[in-house]
Amino acid sequence: xxxxxxxxxxxxxxxxxxxxxxxxxxxxxxxxxxxxxxxxxxxxxxxxxxxxxxxxxxxxxxxxxxxxxxxxxxxxxxxxxxxxxxxxxxxxxxxxxxxxxxxxxxxxxxxxxx
Amino acid sequence: xxxxxxxxxxxxxxxxxxxxxxxxxxxxxxxxxxxxxxxxxxxxxxxxxxxxxxxxxxxxxxxxxxxxxxxxxxxxxxxxxxxxxxxxxxxxxxxxxxxxxxxxxxxxxxxxx
Numbered sequence: 769x770x771x772x773x774x775x776x777x778x779x780x781x782x783x784x785x786x787x788x789x790x791x792x793x794x795x796x797x798x799x800x801x802x803x804x805x806x807x808x809x810x811x812x813x814x815x816x817x818x819x820x821x822x823x824x825x826x827x828x829x830x831x832x833x834x835x836x837x838x839x840x841x842x843x844x845x846x847x848x849x850x851x852x853x854x855x856x857x858x859x860x861x862x863x864x865x866x867x868x869x870x871x872x873x874x875x876x877x878x879x880x881x882x
Numbered sequence: 883x884x885x886x887x888x889x890x891x892x893x894x895x896x897x898x899x900x901x902x903x904x905x906x907x908x909x910x911x912x913x914x915x916x917x918x919x920x921x922x923x924x925x926x927x928x929x930x931x932x933x934x935x936x937x938x939x940x941x942x943x944x945x946x947x948x949x950x951x952x953x954x955x956x957x958x959x960x961x962x963x964x965x966x967x968x969x970x971x972x973x974x975x976x977x978x979x980x981x982x983x984x985x986x987x988x989x990x991x992x993x994x995x
Contacts, residue, residue, distance in 0.1 A: 811986040874924035
């Protein structure tokens, strides 16, 4: 199993809908979880970070973490065409021999159509 | 306020040539990372460092070498370039600790012909 795996894409949603992006991870020492957005030809930029079980909301974005199930998700409400990008899930190890290691999933391409 | 600076932005190498991709950060970050991104794919970790003098292999270290002699700099060395190393390379850095985001450089687009 890959260390960090995202739901296969591409994902296409209509403007105004909710986009749901999912990510699972295999390493039990993983402690910090991040969602990055990457526009074509650009560098990744942070959207959300989450460290504790439960939900974290920031504007139209909600991150959800379930450590027991090794699952993290990102919900985008009221999706806009400007949200069209590749979304990358990242997991950071905070203990053991691999502390500091930051591993990314393969990315999910999101397209929001008008 | 430079952040993470990568040089060069673009480079074409011939098979068998060597080169060093430079990465520097001015945020006093302990952690630094090198990734490669192939078209339509996610980021694959090549090497990372949690401080000066400490480096560790990531998922795809073969064909690459790194050093971390200072907190600021984390160069990536390609020896005997191969077409399979054609990719976009990103350097990133973050503060010490788990709950800290990584900041990325603008990337280096490398083509090996």
